[in-house]
Amino acid sequence: MTATESFYHTPSPPGLKGIWAWLLTQDHKRIGLMYLWAVGLWFCIALCCGLLMRVELMSAGRTIMGPEVYNSLFTLHGVIMIFLFVIPAVPSIFGNFFLPIQIGADDVFFPKLNLLSWYLFMLGAFLAVASLFLGEGFPDTGWTFYVPFSLTTDKNVSLTVTAAFILGMSSMLTGLNFITTVHRMRTKGMGWMQMPLFTWSLYATSWVQILATPVLSITLLMVIFERVFAIGLFDPGKGGDPILYQHLFWMYSHPAVYIMILPAMGVISEIIPVFSRKAVFGYKGIVLSSMGIAVAGSLVWAHHMYTSGMSDVAVFVFSLLTFLVAIPTAVKVFSWIATMYKGAIEMTPPLYLALIFIYLFCVGGLTGLVLGSAGTDIHLHDTHFVVAHFHFTMFGGTGFAFFAALHYWWPKMFGIMYNFKKAYIGATLAAVGFIFHYVPMFILGMQGMPRRYYDYLPKFERGNFLAGFGGFLLVIGIILMFYNLLMSFRKRQVAPQDPWGGTTLEWSVPSPPPLHNFVEEPKVKAYPYDFSEVIAQAQNDQAHQESEK
Numbered sequence: 001m002t003a004t005e006s007f008y009h010t011p012s013p014p015g016l017k018g019i020w021a022w023l024l025t026q027d028h029k030r031i032g033l034m035y036l037w038a039v040g041l042w043f044c045i046a047l048c049c050g051l052l053m054r055v056e057l058m059s060a061g062r063t064i065m066g067p068e069v070y071n072s073l074f075t076l077h078g079v080i081m082i083f084l085f086v087i088p089a090v091p092s093i094f095g096n097f098f099l100p101i102q103i104g105a106d107d108v109f110f111p112k113l114n115l116l117s118w119y120l121f122m123l124g125a126f127l128a129v130a131s132l133f134l135g136e137g138f139p140d141t142g143w144t145f146y147v148p149f150s151l152t153t154d155k156n157v158s159l160t161v162t163a164a165f166i167l168g169m170s171s172m173l174t175g176l177n178f179i180t181t182v183h184r185m186r187t188k189g190m191g192w193m194q195m196p197l198f199t200w201s202l203y204a205t206s207w208v209q210i211l212a213t214p215v216l217s218i219t220l221l222m223v224i225f226e227r228v229f230a231i232g233l234f235d236p237g238k239g240g241d242p243i244l245y246q247h248l249f250w251m252y253s254h255p256a257v258y259i260m261i262l263p264a265m266g267v268i269s270e271i272i273p274v275f276s277r278k279a280v281f282g283y284k285g286i287v288l289s290s291m292g293i294a295v296a297g298s299l300v301w302a303h304h305m306y307t308s309g310m311s312d313v314a315v316f317v318f319s320l321l322t323f324l325v326a327i328p329t330a331v332k333v334f335s336w337i338a339t340m341y342k343g344a345i346e347m348t349p350p351l352y353l354a355l356i357f358i359y360l361f362c363v364g365g366l367t368g369l370v371l372g373s374a375g376t377d378i379h380l381h382d383t384h385f386v387v388a389h390f391h392f393t394m395f396g397g398t399g400f401a402f403f404a405a406l407h408y409w410w411p412k413m414f415g416i417m418y419n420f421k422k423a424y425i426g427a428t429l430a431a432v433g434f435i436f437h438y439v440p441m442f443i444l445g446m447q448g449m450p451r452r453y454y455d456y457l458p459k460f461e462r463g464n465f466l467a468g469f470g471g472f473l474l475v476i477g478i479i480l481m482f483y484n485l486l487m488s489f490r491k492r493q494v495a496p497q498d499p500w501g502g503t504t505l506e507w508s509v510p511s512p513p514p515l516h517n518f519v520e521e522p523k524v525k526a527y528p529y530d531f532s533e534v535i536a537q538a539q540n541d542q543a544h545q546e547s548e549k
Contacts, residue, residue, distance in 0.1 A: 004510050004514055004519055005514060005515075006415065006510065006512040006513065006514060007027060007029050007030065007512060007513060007514060007515045008512060010514075010515040013025070013026065022034065024115075025115065026107070026111035026112055026114065026115055027107065027111070027515065028096050028097065028099075028100050028107050028108050028111065028114060029096075029097050029413075029512075029513065031096050031114050031115060031118050032092070032093050032094070032095075032096035032097030032098075032413075033093075033097070033413070034118055035088065035092040035093045035096060035118060035121070036093045038118075038121065038122060038125070039084065039085055039088060039089050039092065039093060040482075042080050042084040042085055042125060043080075043081075043084075043085045043089075045080060045129075046076070046077050046080035046081045046084070046085060047475060047478065049073045049076050049077035049080070050077045050081075050471070051471055051472070051475055052064070052065070052073055053070065053073050053074060053077065054437075054467060054468045054471040055468060056070055056454075057456075057464045057467070057468065058464055058465050058467075058468035058469075059461060059464075059465065060455060060456060060457075060458050060460075060461050060464075061455060062455075067454040067455075068137075068140065070454045071140035071454070072132070072137065072138040072139075072140055074140075074142060074452065075138060075139050075140055075141060075142055075143065075160075076128075076129075076132065076138060078142055078143030078144075079128050079143045079160060079163075079164070080125075080128065080129075081143075082143050082256075083124070083128070083143075083163075083164055083167045084121075084124075084125050084128070084167070086260045086394050086395075086398050086399070087167075087171060087256060087259055087260055088121065088167075088170075088171065088174075089398065089402050090263035090264055090266075090267060090398065090401065090402055090405060091174060091175075091178070091202055091205060091206075091259075091263045092117075092118075092121070092174060093405075094198075094263075094267070094405050094409060095174075095178060095202045095263065096108070096114065096174075097409070097413060098198065098409065098412075098506050099178060099181065099182075099198075099199055099202055100181060100185065100517065101505055101506040101509060101513060101517050101518075102195070102196045102198065102199045102504055102505050102506055103181070103182060103185065103186045103187060103190060103195060103199060103505070104186065104187025104188075104190060104505055104518065104522035104524065105181060105185035105186070105187065105517070106516040106517050106518070107517075108177050108178070108180075108181045108185075109177060109180040109181040109184050109185055110176075110177045110180065113173055113176075113177055114173075114174070114177055116173065117170045117173040117174045117177070118170075120166055120167070120169050120170035120173070121167060121170040123166055124163045124164070124165075124166035124167035124169075124170060125163070125167070126163075127159055127160075127162060127163035127166065128160055128163035128164070128167075130159065131156045131159035131160045131163065132156075134156060134159060135155070135156035135159060136154050136155050136156055137155050137156060138155065138156060138160075139153070139155045139156055139157045139160045140153060140155050141153060141155075141157060142452060144249060144253070145157065145160075145161060145164075145220075145223060145249070146245070146246070146249075147223065147226070147234040147242045147245045148234060148235070148242050150223060150227075151223070151226050151227055151234065151235070157223075157227065158224055158227055158228070161220045161223050161224055162220075162224065164216075164220055165217055165220045165221065165224075168213045168216055168217045168220070169217070171209050171213055171259075172209055172210050172213045172214070172217075174206075174209070175205070175206035175207070175208075175209030175210045175213075176206070176210055178202050178203065178205075178206040179203065179206045179207065179210070182195070182199065182202075182203050187521075187522050187524060188524075189524040190524045193283070193284065193287070194524055194525070194526070194527070194528055195528065196270065196504040196505075196528050197266055197269035197270060197280065197283070197286055197287070197290075197528075198263075198266035198267060198269065198270045198504075199266075200266065200286075200287050200290055201262045201263050201265055201266025201267075201269070201290050202262075202263055202266060203290075204262055204290040204291050204293070204294040205258070205259050205262045205263055205294070207294055208255050208256075208258055208259050208262075208294050208297070208298065209259055211255075211298070212251070212252045212255040212256065212259075212298060213252060215248060215251045215252045216248075216249070216252035216253065216256075218248070219245065219248040219249055219252070222234075222245075222248075223245075243305070243308055243309065246304070246305055246308060247301070247302070247305070250301035250302065250304045250305065251301045253301070253304075254297065254298075254300055254301040254303075254304065255294075255297055255298045255301070257297065257393070257394070258293055258294060258297040258298075260394055260397075260398045261361075261393070261394075261397050261398055262290060262293060262294065263398075263401075264357070264397055264398045264401030264402070265290070265332055265401070266290075267354075267401045267402075267404055267405040267408070268332075268336060268354050268357055268358070268401055268404065269286055269332070269335075269336070270408070270502075270504070271350050271351055271354045271404055271408055272336045272339050272340060272351070272354060273339050273529045273531075274500050274501060274502050274503070275345065275346045275347070275348055275350070275351040275500065276339050276340045276343030276344065276345055277343060277344040277346065277501065277531050277534065277535060278339055278340075278342075278343035278344070278531065279339075279527065279529045279530065279531065280335065280339050280529045281335045281338035281339040281341075282331070282334075282335040282338065283527075283529065285331050285335055286331070286332055286335050288328070288331075289328035289329070289331040289332050290328075290332075292327075292328035293325065293328045293329060296321065296324055296325045296328065297325055299321050300318060300321045300322045300325060300372075301318075302314065302318040303318045303319065303321075303322045303371070303372050303377070306318075306319075306374045306377045306378065306381065307377075307378060307381045307382075315374045316374075319372055319373060319374050322368075322369075322372035323369065323372060326365065326368075326369060329365055333358060333361075333362060336358060337358075344535075346501075348407075348420070348500065349407045349418075349420055349423035349424060349427060350404050350405075350407045350408035350500075352423075352424060352427055353400055353401075353403050353404035353407060353427050354401075354404045356396075356400050356427065356431045357396070357397060357400040357401050357404060360392055360396025360397065360400060360431070360434065361392070361393065361396055361397040363392050363396070364389060364390075364391075364392030364393030364394075364396055364397060365393065367385070367388070367389040367392065367442070368389055368393060370385075370389075371385075371386065371389060380445055380446070382450055382451055382452075383444070383445035383446075383448060383449060383450055383451060384441040384442075384444040384445035384449045384450075384451050385441070385442055385444075385445025385446055386445065386451060387438075387441050387445070387451045388438040388439070388441035388442045388445060389442075391437075391438050391441075392438055395434070396434060396438075400430075400431075403427070403430070403478075403481060406485065407423060407481075407485075408500070409506075410485060410488070411495030411496075411499050411500075411511055412495070412506055412507070412511050412512065412513070413512060414488070414489070414495075414511075414512060415494060415495050415510075415511040415512045416488045416489065416492050416493060416494060416495055417488065417493040417494075417495045417499065418484050418485050418487075418488040418493075419484050419487070419488070419491075422480060422481075422483075422484040423481060423484055425477075425480060426477050426478070426479075426480035426481035426483075426484060427477065427481060428477070429473055429474075429476055429477030429480060430473075430474055430477030430478050430481065431477070432470075432473055432477075433470050433471065433472070433473025433474030433475070433476065433477055434470070434474050435470065436466060436467070436469060436470025436473060436474075437467050437470030437471045437473075437474050438467070438470070439470075440463040440464070440466045440467045440470070441463070441467055443463055444460055444463040444464070444467075447459070447460065447463075449463075495511050496511065497509070497510055497511050499511075501531070501534040501538070503525065503528060503529055503530060503531060503533075503534065504528055504529075505522050505524075508522065508523070
């Protein structure tokens with residue numbers, strides 16, 4: 001074995017070959033890739049479910065399915081997208097692959113626990129899908145499992161809730177592993193203020209994961225006990241309270257929004273300075289805003305419940321806290337724009353996708369303020385406006401950041417480049433389709449169309465048709481992006497070690513990295529986004545080319 005042989009050619013653990021070298025691996029890079037293929041599969045399934053639902057809604061009345069099938073697809077789409085794609089995608093794939101490299105470590109602190117997390121993820125995913133075919137049919141409750149309906153329905157709710165419980169365990173173990181790795185395995189000479197911003201975002205996310213996820217786990221266990229033993233936790237007839245479920249559920253599920261979006265923000269914070277050839281503006285501000293979002297985002301869960309019968313004081317407090325979360329979020333957006341200002345912008349597919357992210361996420365964030373304000377929320381609560389806001393934030397945010405991360409780190413993960421032109425076309429189609437898909441939902445919501453409904457009044461038909469048309473464009477764009485990346489394996493244009501001019505440690509190792517990540521001791525810069533050497537090298541290359549003419 002040579003010193004620079006990639007990890008693909010080094011079986012792990014030693015002595016195992018083929019599929020067993022992957023299924024029993026403890027190498028963080030291989031586990032990250034195993035997450036990539038698994039998450040990609042679930043994402044495609046959830047995408048198909050969502051498209052089928054939109055086809056059904058393109059015209060009033062029954063089109064391709066009945067209400068029971070619609071409710072099943074609705075639940076399956078939500079469970080898979082939330083628990084199997086949006087929450088785990090960026091941390092589990094890119095966090096596993098790049099966090100140890102960015103801090104100069106050769107692996108995560110608990111490699112066996114890391115592998116266990118992947119198996120728990122696969123077990124939870126299998127149970128979620130198996131519940132479609134076992135028992136009395138797939139749950140029709142939606143991914144929120146709201147009581148009392150989730151307690152009284154005769155569908156297969158218990159198995160899906162169990163699946164979500166197991167997926168939560170996987171998420172907590174990953175968070176615990178990342179925090180320990182950052183504390184214990186940073187290379188010599190790397191202080192806290194020398195860590196890359198993507199690592200910082202994962203660190204903040206991990207704290208939310210291990211502090212908030214147990215609340216959901218306990219809540220889901222309570223639902224299972226309630227269904228099996230009918231002990232009356234949420235039944236008013238037995239002294240229980242259904243509103244208690246909503247409080248417990250959103251105490252996790254709103255922080256989960258930040259579990260989804262903080263790593264995505266970390267990805268954007270990596271891409272913007274690299275393609276602006278400029279040190280990120282306000283490094284400490286971005287770090288502090290990540291931790292600020294993690295803390296403040298855990299205190300605003302009740303803004304989902306303004307219509308549930310809270311006191312005016314409680315509504316005022318949670319509305320105020322919701323507005324406060326906008327401050328650290330705005331700090332990040334301001335820093336990204338200020339970084340690009342007067343930068344030497346080099347347009348590439350990752351930067352293009354990052355710019356799309358900023359636009360879509362800002363729309364999602366600003367419409368969130370409309371819902372955070374109690375007065376307007378009363379009118380828009382549980383309408384399609386909420387659907388559009390949620391998808392602008394989660395899919396426009398985390399989804400497009402995921403695509404950006406995929407295009408940014410693809411050369412490092414696989415050692416090959418992809419076709420830029422097809423990447424631009426795919427990204428443009430996806431972005432245009434996204435806007436066509438969700439903007440009509442804002443209007444439908446303001447007109448009063450409720451969400452989660454199988455059918456609607458004829459006056460909502462035009463908006464739903466346009467949304468369905470946009471959905472097809474969105475899916476075509478995503479398929480083109482994936483096709484382009486997969487075709488790079490066939491055409492195999494070898495990627496250099498640092499194709500973008502990055503300055504963080506992952507760009508100092510070969511593409512793909514060797515088994516133990518570093519062939520020599522990593523050199524830590526005083527500032528992780530110092531582009532002086534990259535700019536000097538580019539100027540030297542330009543001068544050399546001119547002298548040869």
